[in-house]
Structures are given as C-alpha cells and as structure tokens.
Amino acid sequence: MLPGMSAPPAEGARVAWPDVPAPARAAIEEACGAAVIEARTQPGGFSPGVAARVRCADGRRWFIKAASAERNPDAPRLHRREARVLAGLDPLIAAGQLPVPRLRGTAELGPWFALVVEDVEGRPPALPWHDDQLGRVLGALGRLAGALTPAPAAVAATAPGIAEYLEEDFSGWRTLAAGDDRVHDLDSWSRARLPELAALEATWAAHAAGDTLLHADIRADNLLIAGDAVVVVDWPHACRGAAFVDLVLFAPSVAMQGGPEPAELLARSGAGREVSREALAPVVCALAGYFTASALAPPPPGLPTLRRFQAAQGEVTRRWLAALL
Numbered sequence: 001m002l003p004g005m006s007a008p009p010a011e012g013a014r015v016a017w018p019d020v021p022a023p024a025r026a027a028i029e030e031a032c033g034a035a036v037i038e039a040r041t042q043p044g045g046f047s048p049g050v051a052a053r054v055r056c057a058d059g060r061r062w063f064i065k066a067a068s069a070e071r072n073p074d075a076p077r078l079h080r081r082e083a084r085v086l087a088g089l090d091p092l093i094a095a096g097q098l099p100v101p102r103l104r105g106t107a108e109l110g111p112w113f114a115l116v117v118e119d120v121e122g123r124p125p126a127l128p129w130h131d132d133q134l135g136r137v138l139g140a141l142g143r144l145a146g147a148l149t150p151a152p153a154a155v156a157a158t159a160p161g162i163a164e165y166l167e168e169d170f171s172g173w174r175t176l177a178a179g180d181d182r183v184h185d186l187d188s189w190s191r192a193r194l195p196e197l198a199a200l201e202a203t204w205a206a207h208a209a210g211d212t213l214l215h216a217d218i219r220a221d222n223l224l225i226a227g228d229a230v231v232v233v234d235w236p237h238a239c240r241g242a243a244f245v246d247l248v249l250f251a252p253s254v255a256m257q258g259g260p261e262p263a264e265l266l267a268r269s270g271a272g273r274e275v276s277r278e279a280l281a282p283v284v285c286a287l288a289g290y291f292t293a294s295a296l297a298p299p300p301p302g303l304p305t306l307r308r309f310q311a312a313q314g315e316v317t318r319r320w321l322a323a324l325l
C-alpha cells in the first residue's frame with residue numbers, strides 16, 4: 001500500500017435478517033429445513049441484501065444470501081446465477097475436489113431470491129495481507145484452476161465466455177475516448193494516453209480466452225481461511241477464460257490491501273509466470289479502464305461504498321499498466 005493510502009473497506013449496505021419481510025423469511029427457513037434462531041450479518045462484500053451466518057432450531061448452521069429486486073434489480077439476478085454455478089459444481093464439491101461451500105437450496109418469494117449454502121467455519125484473510133496467508137491463497141487458487149480446467153461440462157454449458165461476460169465492463173477507455181462526460185474528471189496520465197489505451201483495450205478479449213472456469217471476482221472478501229483450508233465463496237461471476245485472468249482480477253485488490261504489487265503477485269503463481277507480456281498488457285489495460293471509468297460513474301442503487309473501492313484499485317491498476325507499457 002502506498003504511504004498515506006488507506007484501503008477503503010470492502011463493505012456495502014447490508015439488510016439484517018429480521019428486516020426481511022416475514023413471508024420471505026419463512027420461505028428461506030423452509031429451504032434451511034428449520035427456523036432460524038440466530039443470524040450474524042457478515043460485513044465483507046457489497047451485495048445490497050442479507051449475507052448472514054445462521055443457526056437453526058434443528059442445531060444446523062447455514063450461510064444465507066438473499067436480496068430483493070426492489071432494492072437493487074441486479075442483486076437477485078446475480079444470486080440466481082450463483083445458484084446455477086454452485087449446482088453445476090456440486091458433484092466436484094461433494095467429491096472434495098473444490099474448496100467451495102455446497103448449495104443446500106434456494107428460496108424465492110415475490111421480489112426476494114435467496115441462497116442457502118453450507119456454513120464455513122472460517123475467517124476472511126487478515127488485512128493488510130499477511131505473506132503466509134497470501135502464499136496459501138495463491139496455492140489454493142493454483143489448485144482451483146487445475147481442478148476447473150477444462151471447465152466442468154455442467155457449468156460450461158451455461159457459463160459465458162469471458163469476452164461476452166466482460167464485454168461491456170471492459171470498454172471503459174473506449175467509452176471515455178468516445179466523448180463520455182467523465183473524460184473531464186480523468187487523471188492526467190489517462191487523459192494523455194487515452195487513444196493508445198482505447199486501442200490496446202480493444203484487443204483484450206482474444207488474450208483472455210481460455211478453457212478454465214474462472215471465478216472472476218477473487219478478493220479477500222470472497223475468501224475464507226478455515227483451519228488449513230482456503231475456501232472460495234461468492235460465485236455469480238463464474239465464466240470461461242484463461243487461468244491467468246483470475247490473478248489479474250485479484251491483483252489490484254491485493255496491492256490496495258497492503259500486499260505485494262501486481263507484478264510480484266503474478267510472479268508467485270504458475271499461471272502468472274507463464275503469461276506473456278503481450279497477453280497480459282491488453283487485459284490489464286481493460287481492467288484499468290473498467291476501474292477508472294466505473295469509479296467516475298454515480299453509485300449503483302444500494303451500493304454507496306463501491307466507487308471508492310474501485311477508485312483505489314484503479315490507481316493500482318494504472319500504475320501496473322504504466323509499467324507494462
């Protein structure tokens with residue numbers, strides 16, 4: 001982390017379990033198999049809804065993630081996607097081949113959609129990053145990529161390719177170059193190089209293509225350290241691409257949260273060491289454009305803290321890109 005730069009927390013605006021309307025709570029409890037008697041809201045992450053570890057009347061524990069389309073139309077859609085991914089991965093998870101919690105069930109009532117997932121008795125990695133935990137995470141991500149290459153058929157059938165999935169997000173420089181209003185708020189480095197950045201960004205998709213099922217949102221708040229295991233949660237963005245892309249997407253948050261700079265992080269992982277500069281630069285460029293343009297947009301409904309988090313990662317990613325160019 002740069003001196004004087006404190007990382008904004010990866011936290012959004014949660015809904016507490018008792019604030020969910022009673023009929024929706026009842027539907028979720030049915031998916032749990034018993035009434036919820038204790039719910040502890042989990043801070044890490046941005047989804048504008050419930051994220052709680054619960055204990056039920058039958059003594060069992062679950063993790064509940066629930067959202068209403070009335071608060072944010074996108075949140076239940078993402079939860080639905082996540083349910084589909086977890087269901088597709090379930091045979092591999094059940095066989096102990098993936099460090100991912102199993103899906104128990106889903107519930108739907110009116111605008112509400114909920115996932116009920118196996119509870120992981122663990123904690124997010126300590127921040128600022130500790131080198132030993134980061135090493136364990138990188139090891140786990142390497143094994144995860146191995147187990148998800150080629151992408152398991154049950155998920156590959158519905159998971160989009162990364163080019164399609166990130167097409168809109170990864171067009172930030174081109175949008176700015178086309179005369180978007182946000183161009184006036186750009187930092188001077190970006191403004192001076194905008195045409196070059198837009199041209200390089202346009203080539204990212206071919207370099208990111210691949211046959212690995214990516215998580216596409218690896219960050220400290222989507223990891224849990226549980227004893228000796230590193231568990232990967234929050235799968236709505238799973239898509240097919242090259243294994244190194246998950247490291248690229250993870251790297252800016254690591255530097256922002258007190259870990260090594262992106263280049264050093266990639267050097268510590270197999271997929272990161274193997275990728276050529278020619279493949280890496282366009283993908284880093286597209287990610288920098290995403291963070292830079294998003295951070296300058298108004299906050300999405302129900303996610304008041306997201307833009308600051310993106311701005312901080314944008315700074316790291318532009319620095320990485322400048323070194324690659």
Ligand SMILES: Nc1ncnc2c1ncn2[C@@H]1O[C@H](COP(=O)(O)OP(=O)(O)OP(=O)(O)O)[C@@H](O)[C@H]1O
Pocket residue numbers: 042043044045046047048051053063065078079101117118119120121122124221222223224233234235236
């Ligand atoms: N199965 C689980 N068991 C225990 N704790 C969990 C589990 N899954 C997630 N958590 C904790 O809850 C937090 C929020 O969960 P998650 O990351 O799935 O949601 P989110 O980031 O808010 O959602 P989304 O990205 O879908 O908008 C995580 O940071 C993690 O600390």
Ligand SMILES: [Mg+2]
Pocket residue numbers: 044045046221222233234
């Ligand atoms: Mg999360």
